[in-house]
Amino acid sequence: MNQFKFKTMAVHESGLPEKPLVIFLHGGGAAGWMWQPVADLLGDSYRCWMPDLPGHGQSREAGRFRIRGAAQMVIDLVRAQAPDGRAHLVGLSEGAQVLVEMLSLDPGCIRSALVSSALLRPLPGMGWLASEGLLKATYVSSVAPFKNWDAYIRLNMKSAAGIPDQWFEPFKAEFQSLTAQSFADVMLENQRYRLPADLDKAHLPVxxxxxxxxxxxxxxxxxxxxxxxxxxxxYQFHLRRPASLAEQHNWPLNDPELFATVLRAWLDEEPLPEQFSALD
Structure with missing residues (x-):
């Protein structure tokens, strides 16, 4: 996998340069590496870019994580370096929220969009997650003391993030790079984000x-x-094997074959697999 820098944002690249461009936006607490299994399966048909969003991975110098700021940086990347200034966009979790913001800010740079698990409503009983002070205190008590304890990191990776064991090293690096401020930024942005205005201008397929x-x-x-x-x-979906809520949420890592199949079907305007049913 190759890598290039756009301004202060690191972008991982794979696939064939002459093929249609797909840009993948990762969830909070991860980085572009989380899309590698899917990109490997799509490399014969697509050019894949996997940015590390600001505040994550190798883009920490890009500044603190803000959904709007991340959306504008990806828009600038597409407009400056994508063929014809447009690309297909895929987002998961907090990356999906960034993609929703892009749909509001500049839908013209997006050919089509796949938005998976974009939280746009408050979670019942989770109001404390919108308090910066409480989040920083949580970091001090539940993250900082365990940064060098592999067993705790593995437990967090499995139970909270639903990430398979083979991704321990990049997850550990991301976990250990957290600060009280970066932890609070990611959580606050995720919990506070709501449905933006101007989505009626986004006529592209989503x-x-x-x-x-x-x-x-x-x-x-x-x-x-x-x-x-x-x-x-x-649509709502089921994984092909039993999965926890966290594993289903992080399904590109837990079932990359299914995710790649769904993305191909979507881009080729073909029916989705049988695990998918309309969300009425």
């Missing part, structure tokens, strides 16, 4: 997804996002 075992607020967010977009479809 596929909106949520896992059947995810929070009800996540599935309702998918419904509301699809309703706000002129040309969107919303």
């Amino acid at each position: 596929l909106v997804l949520a896992g059947s075992r995810e929070y009800a607020a996540m599935r309702q967010s998918a419904r509301e996002l699809a309703a706000a977009l002129p040309n969107a479809k919303a």
